[in-house]
Amino acid sequence: EVIFAHGSNPGNPRYTAAEKWAELYAACSGEEVNHAPAATMGDDAEMLTSAAAGVIQVTANSQGAMSQVVPEVGLLGLPFLFKDLPTAWEVLDGEVGEMIDTRAQNAGLKVLGFWDNGIRNITHVSKHVAAPEDVKGMKIRTPPDPMTLAIFEALGANPAPLAWSELPTALQSGVFEGQENPLTNIYSAKLHEITPYVTMTGHKYESTPVVAGLSWWSGLSEDAQKCALDATAEAGEMQRQMVLESDETLRPKMEEEGAKFAEADTAAFQAATASVYDDYAEDYPDLVAALKAAAGLE
Amino acid sequence: MTAPLIWIFFALLALSVPVAHAMLGGVAAALWLDGKPLAVMVQRLYSPTQSFPMLAIPFFILAGNLMMSGKFGVFLVNIAQLLVGNLKGGMGQVSIIGSVMFGGVSGSAVADASALGNALIPVQKAQGYPGGFAAAINSASSTVSVLIPPSIPLILYGLVSSTSIIDLFIAGILPGIMLGVGMFAMVWIVANRRDLPRSPLAGGFTAFRGQLLMATPALLMPIFVIGTLRFGIATPTEVSVLAVAYALLVSGLLYRDLTWGGIWQACVDAAVMTGAVMIIIMASSTIQWVLTAERVPQELAAWVAETIRQPWLIILALNLVMLVVGAFLDLPAAVLLLGPIFVTIAQAIGMDPVQLGLVMVLNLSIGLYTPPVGTTLFISAAIAQVGIGAVIRALLPFYAVAVVVLLLVSFIPALTIH
Amino acid sequence: MSAAARTGQRPSGLVLAISQVVILALDWSGRVIAVASLGFMFALLLVNVVLRYTLGEGIAWAYEIHALLLPWLVAGGVVIAAARGVNIAITLLPDVLGLGARRVLILAVHTAVLVTCLSVLASSQPILKASTFQTLATLGIKQVWGYSSLIYAFAGMAVIAALELLSVLAGKSVDPADISSFS
Numbered sequence: 001e002v003i004f005a006h007g008s009n010p011g012n013p014r015y016t017a018a019e020k021w022a023e024l025y026a027a028c029s030g031e032e033v034n035h036a037p038a039a040t041m042g043d044d045a046e047m048l049t050s051a052a053a054g055v056i057q058v059t060a061n062s063q064g065a066m067s068q069v070v071p072e073v074g075l076l077g078l079p080f081l082f083k084d085l086p087t088a089w090e091v092l093d094g095e096v097g098e099m100i101d102t103r104a105q106n107a108g109l110k111v112l113g114f115w116d117n118g119i120r121n122i123t124h125v126s127k128h129v130a131a132p133e134d135v136k137g138m139k140i141r142t143p144p145d146p147m148t149l150a151i152f153e154a155l156g157a158n159p160a161p162l163a164w165s166e167l168p169t170a171l172q173s174g175v176f177e178g179q180e181n182p183l184t185n186i187y188s189a190k191l192h193e194i195t196p197y198v199t200m201t202g203h204k205y206e207s208t209p210v211v212a213g214l215s216w217w218s219g220l221s222e223d224a225q226k227c228a229l230d231a232t233a234e235a236g237e238m239q240r241q242m243v244l245e246s247d248e249t250l251r252p253k254m255e256e257e258g259a260k261f262a263e264a265d266t267a268a269f270q271a272a273t274a275s276v277y278d279d280y281a282e283d284y285p286d287l288v289a290a291l292k293a294a295a296g297l298e
Numbered sequence: 299m300t301a302p303l304i305w306i307f308f309a310l311l312a313l314s315v316p317v318a319h320a321m322l323g324g325v326a327a328a329l330w331l332d333g334k335p336l337a338v339m340v341q342r343l344y345s346p347t348q349s350f351p352m353l354a355i356p357f358f359i360l361a362g363n364l365m366m367s368g369k370f371g372v373f374l375v376n377i378a379q380l381l382v383g384n385l386k387g388g389m390g391q392v393s394i395i396g397s398v399m400f401g402g403v404s405g406s407a408v409a410d411a412s413a414l415g416n417a418l419i420p421v422q423k424a425q426g427y428p429g430g431f432a433a434a435i436n437s438a439s440s441t442v443s444v445l446i447p448p449s450i451p452l453i454l455y456g457l458v459s460s461t462s463i464i465d466l467f468i469a470g471i472l473p474g475i476m477l478g479v480g481m482f483a484m485v486w487i488v489a490n491r492r493d494l495p496r497s498p499l500a501g502g503f504t505a506f507r508g509q510l511l512m513a514t515p516a517l518l519m520p521i522f523v524i525g526t527l528r529f530g531i532a533t534p535t536e537v538s539v540l541a542v543a544y545a546l547l548v549s550g551l552l553y554r555d556l557t558w559g560g561i562w563q564a565c566v567d568a569a570v571m572t573g574a575v576m577i578i579i580m581a582s583s584t585i586q587w588v589l590t591a592e593r594v595p596q597e598l599a600a601w602v603a604e605t606i607r608q609p610w611l612i613i614l615a616l617n618l619v620m621l622v623v624g625a626f627l628d629l630p631a632a633v634l635l636l637g638p639i640f641v642t643i644a645q646a647i648g649m650d651p652v653q654l655g656l657v658m659v660l661n662l663s664i665g666l667y668t669p670p671v672g673t674t675l676f677i678s679a680a681i682a683q684v685g686i687g688a689v690i691r692a693l694l695p696f697y698a699v700a701v702v703v704l705l706l707v708s709f710i711p712a713l714t715i716h
Numbered sequence: 717m718s719a720a721a722r723t724g725q726r727p728s729g730l731v732l733a734i735s736q737v738v739i740l741a742l743d744w745s746g747r748v749i750a751v752a753s754l755g756f757m758f759a760l761l762l763v764n765v766v767l768r769y770t771l772g773e774g775i776a777w778a779y780e781i782h783a784l785l786l787p788w789l790v791a792g793g794v795v796i797a798a799a800r801g802v803n804i805a806i807t808l809l810p811d812v813l814g815l816g817a818r819r820v821l822i823l824a825v826h827t828a829v830l831v832t833c834l835s836v837l838a839s840s841q842p843i844l845k846a847s848t849f850q851t852l853a854t855l856g857i858k859q860v861w862g863y864s865s866l867i868y869a870f871a872g873m874a875v876i877a878a879l880e881l882l883s884v885l886a887g888k889s890v891d892p893a894d895i896s897s898f899s
């Protein structure tokens with residue numbers, strides 16, 4: 001039995017894609033797949049530990065948690081790196097993706113492919129944050145992801161990581177003034193009801209790495225390995241389309257429910273976060289250069 | 299995997315293996331028989347310790363320890379005596395009023411049963427109360443503590459069911475007061491029939507005006523806890539930290555009975571209690587893994603909804619299951635085992651998870667004073683030095699009160715959902 | 717205590733004496749670890765709340781430190797609880813048994829505790845190894861520092877169970893166990 005685990009609830013594109021993966025892989029390999037959604041097998045970091053230890057076999061995970069194991073994955077979230085989702089996909093499906101897979105294998109994990117998590121935007125309880133100055137001093141919740149923390153530190157905000165499950169209470173309690181997430185996540189957790197001011201900053205791209213335990217992967221026959229890769233690619237194509245479409249359909253839906261949208265001054269934000277590139281280029285000069293080139297920034 | 303897990307768990311439990319180890323033994327055997335890696339146990343054991351809200355448990359325990367270890371405990375009994383000592387069976391009523399007030403600083407019924415029991419049961423016996431009756435009042439009324447915020451079982455339920463701890467705390471106030479009032483009436487009736495003595499506080503109001511004033515800041519702690527949560531000043535974990543700071547301030551500046559030795563002891567006691575509770579939480583998280591991997595909650599919920607159909611019958615059935623489980627298992631363990639499964643069932647019949655939480659904690663708290671395993675029952679009987687049988691006979695009217703409150707809370711959502 | 721004194725002259729007295737010393741040392745290690753973790757988290761979270769309301773900014777890692785220290789607080793508490801024999805159990809059976817049967821039962825219970833602890837320890841390797849690759853986001857500390865609290869807790873409980881087992885074999889009295897619960 002193959003356990004495919006992730007943290008999303010029904011209705012989220014990740015859930016639908018995981019269901020698809022289970023169906024495809026089972027049909028192709030003849031093995032039974034146990035689809036375990038909604039973080040029933042632990043949160044993202046715990047699922048990575050479990051996959052590496054062979055407790056579960058595959059997880060559709062998050063870029064932030066994954067970057068705590070393979071720091072290079074975090075570079076995909078460099079501020080304003082990809083101009084749109086298709087550019088990001090092209091980079092991930094190419095050499096950069098292969099390089100990340102090589103690094104992951106050192107930590108006992110095998111990357112099967114990259115699904116999508118969308119581009120992130122900021123929501124605030126009481127105001128729009130169209131310019132970098134509006135973010136200065138803002139108490140903002142981020143995922144436990146070093147890149148996101150670095151971006152908001154560069155902007156002079158006051159970021160702190162908190163588990164996703166505790167976010168609504170923390171926002172209601174005024175521990176944070178706002179948070180940042182793709183629209184899909186904001187909508188599915190009804191965060192726009194607590195933080196109705198949505199600024200379309202698009203400050204950061206996030207993938208959903210689909211990761212297997214290396215020991216399980218190595219024990220598979222070549223045919224079964226191909227089944228796993230194909231299932232990841234096929235379910236991923238569907239998932240990416242869903243994310244792309246949902247970003248367009250969600251905005252009017254959220255506006256109807258009282259969310260107030262505004263555009264951000266992207267150029268000003270880009271200038272204010274340029275130092276993040278310099279900081280990361282110190283540790284990863286080649287990869288930062290390669291990403292910039294691949295994304296068409298240079 | 300589920301069947302061997304359950305058999306081995308109950309077998310080890312019956313042999314008096316500690317609950318957490320009985321759970322781990324059942325899970326280990328089930329995983330091994332199924333050829334699954336045992337490493338999952340380590341991962342699931344660790345998981346509950348990664349939760350920020352879980353941190354509220356040691357801090358609320360510590361706040362209660364600090365508050366009750368000094369003069370406040372004495373003041374609390376005096377104030378209760380000032381209020382109700384003049385009634386027939388006054389010392390019995392003091393036990394009830396004391397539990398309601400104590401509930402506001404403590405999240406644990408067992409802490410209440412031993413603190414108030416040691417203070418009041420010997421006095422009641424000296425005044426001619428039958429030992430069984432004195433122990434019965436103490437063991438039943440101490441459970442009010444887990445309904446009036448703060449409450450450790452409600453925090454646990456909130457975590458396993460993803461329900462707001464703030465909503466649960468607020469929802470607990472009314473049922474807690476109803477239970478207190480019901481028991482108050484019960485003691486009044488019994489005291490009149492048995493002609494139990496009045497025990498007014500010597501010196502009356504004038505002699506204790508000072509203490510009343512001094513105890514006010516400590517008595518305001520539940521209002522402080524609820525207020526900070528309700529008005530969104532801090533998260534439950536931060537409120538528990540503020541409650542510790544508040545207890546330190548009140549006993550340090552007002553009562554001036556704070557010592558380094560006392561603080562150390564309060565911290566060690568809080569750590570032991572946290573360890574004993576958390577290891578069960580951690581072990582039941584491994585059971586949850588096995589149940590989830592086999593989709594037991596979903597299938598059970600579907601089966602219940604399919605076979606029983608009538609929502610009110612389902613609620614009644616849930617209550618019966620909880621009463622039986624609560625008779626055997628300790629409160630936190632039972633909340634963690636039943637919580638996830640029952641939430642799925644409640645969802646299927648459209649019952650609010652906050653209401654279910656109160657029904658569950660109220661129901662399982664009755665188990666604290668029922669045989670065969672009842673913690674407040676054992677503690678109270680030991681303090682009163684009477685047999686369990688005598689206490690249970692005296693407890694019969696208290697069971698009736700608790701079941702009436704339980705039925706009201708089960709079938710009137712307005713009592714818990716505001 | 718009295719059993720140890722009575723048998724002080726025999727070899728079994730040595731077993732009892734050593735086991736008491738080791739268990740007391742474990743009890744103390746638990747106290748130090750637990751109180752240090754509790755005190756540090758209390759101070760940090762309090763300072764964080766105060767800063768938030770006075771200066772409008774908090775300490776980012778105040779929201780992450782529990783990931784490391786709550787496991788150690790729990791582990792400390794678990795070891796103290798085991799050292800004092802106050803872990804929550806249902807003790808109906810030993811209460812109705814005679815002294816001889818009770819001795820056998822208590823030996824069986826300590827064995828069961830020992831076996832479960834050892835099975836947790838034996839299966840911990842893959843998880844510990846995986847956790848050496850995981851870093852906490854703001855603290856930059858490896859998760860293995862948190863996971864190792866489980867090793868301390870379960871090794872501590874295993875040692876205590878083994879010593880209790882030996883002590884009962886060496887003639888320690890089997891008075892009815894204390895009932896403890898913490899609801």
Ligand code: NA
Nearest residue numbers: 401404446448
């Ligand atoms: Na309480």
Ligand code: NA
Nearest residue numbers: 625665668671
């Ligand atoms: Na019971």
